[in-house]
Amino acid sequence: MLIQSTPDTITQIRQMGAVTLYEPAGDQPQRERYQAHSLADCITNVSTPKGSKPLLKTMITTACERNCYYCPFRAGHAKTKRVTISPEKLAQAFDELQRARQVDGMFLSSGIIKGSVTTQDKLIDTVEIVRKRYGYRGYIHLKIMPGAEYDQLYRAMQLADRVSVNLEAPTQERLNALAPKKDFANELLRMLQLAQQIKQQHPQEKLANTVTQFVVGAVGDTDLELLALSERLYRQTGVVRAYYSAFSPVKHTPLENVAATHPLREFRLYQASFLLRDYRWELEDLPFVQNGNLRTDIDPKKAYAELHLRQNPVEIMSASREQLMRVPNIGPRSADAIIRARRTGRISDLAHLRQLGMRAPEQAAPYVLLDGRQPPRQLPLF
Numbered sequence: 001m002l003i004q005s006t007p008d009t010i011t012q013i014r015q016m017g018a019v020t021l022y023e024p025a026g027d028q029p030q031r032e033r034y035q036a037h038s039l040a041d042c043i044t045n046v047s048t049p050k051g052s053k054p055l056l057k058t059m060i061t062t063a064c065e066r067n068c069y070y071c072p073f074r075a076g077h078a079k080t081k082r083v084t085i086s087p088e089k090l091a092q093a094f095d096e097l098q099r100a101r102q103v104d105g106m107f108l109s110s111g112i113i114k115g116s117v118t119t120q121d122k123l124i125d126t127v128e129i130v131r132k133r134y135g136y137r138g139y140i141h142l143k144i145m146p147g148a149e150y151d152q153l154y155r156a157m158q159l160a161d162r163v164s165v166n167l168e169a170p171t172q173e174r175l176n177a178l179a180p181k182k183d184f185a186n187e188l189l190r191m192l193q194l195a196q197q198i199k200q201q202h203p204q205e206k207l208a209n210t211v212t213q214f215v216v217g218a219v220g221d222t223d224l225e226l227l228a229l230s231e232r233l234y235r236q237t238g239v240v241r242a243y244y245s246a247f248s249p250v251k252h253t254p255l256e257n258v259a260a261t262h263p264l265r266e267f268r269l270y271q272a273s274f275l276l277r278d279y280r281w282e283l284e285d286l287p288f289v290q291n292g293n294l295r296t297d298i299d300p301k302k303a304y305a306e307l308h309l310r311q312n313p314v315e316i317m318s319a320s321r322e323q324l325m326r327v328p329n330i331g332p333r334s335a336d337a338i339i340r341a342r343r344t345g346r347i348s349d350l351a352h353l354r355q356l357g358m359r360a361p362e363q364a365a366p367y368v369l370l371d372g373r374q375p376p377r378q379l380p381l382f
Ligand code: SF4
Pocket: 064, 065, 066, 067, 068, 071, 072, 073, 074, 075, 110, 111, 112, 179
């Protein structure tokens, strides 16, 4: 076994526990929840732009001077064992794990000690060592501390593939109820704006993408608030991904008695967020109900179709790409296949849609016209 020179560090990594309870790192966040009890629990298979990778998810320190109400590492939480690892040791341990082929990639975060700038330096130092001394060129996702400096953000974006600035909540008011020592506009939103600025100022450089994350449902936040901000971030700051983490209470924290958020709410937020980001829907297209949330019993695209397309079906032969993608079960690929096919002939039945690669076209049937006619639909038996 190769992991011999840094057994203490590996033990420390394991002791850190559920460091990423609210911090997804890859493209399939709902598969990343776990509680760490062994080293294997600190390694999770994450879907990244470079493929699926076993990622080491860890922290520089679990000590923290902030007091986010949901977090097991908050200041004053006496039950938490604090663990701190130096950049040198952490980089070395990562190198050994990587050479032993136990990991291929790292998600690195930290509690905040001696301010955000000092902490960010340690995060950057770790990645510098990993990249320069150990020559690691693989996937690194690095956390940006609230209120880090411009030069730190720039360096982090040079070193990492992805950086995250977690907004936690959609407004300052909600953030006050969740993480009272964080400044929404100046420490968090500003980081995302600076990241965009850095990208614009250095268009030739390969720089990390930026992502953000919200803790959902602990402090009365609505889907409308979360998605309105997500839409702004996608359009104005170049954020590539908003993560939504359903709140789950942690014992001995101020929010321990607040009910957990149903995972289905998180799932619907992701579906709606993809409609905004990938399908270019506008916020007002999303079918919010009166309390400002989405329905959890039906996916938002289907809810939209029920409201708008059942009475006014989309004509497959003439609809624009955007209109086609409003129809349940028609995504970008199906829309493109339809547009190509109708240049050379007519699409007049569901079987033709299936031939174009569309799975279960009958699900689209209530919302489309095929060459002027509503396709036949199977009636429910009961
Ligand atoms: S900044 Fe907040 S969320 Fe991060 S470790 Fe400290 S208390 Fe936890």
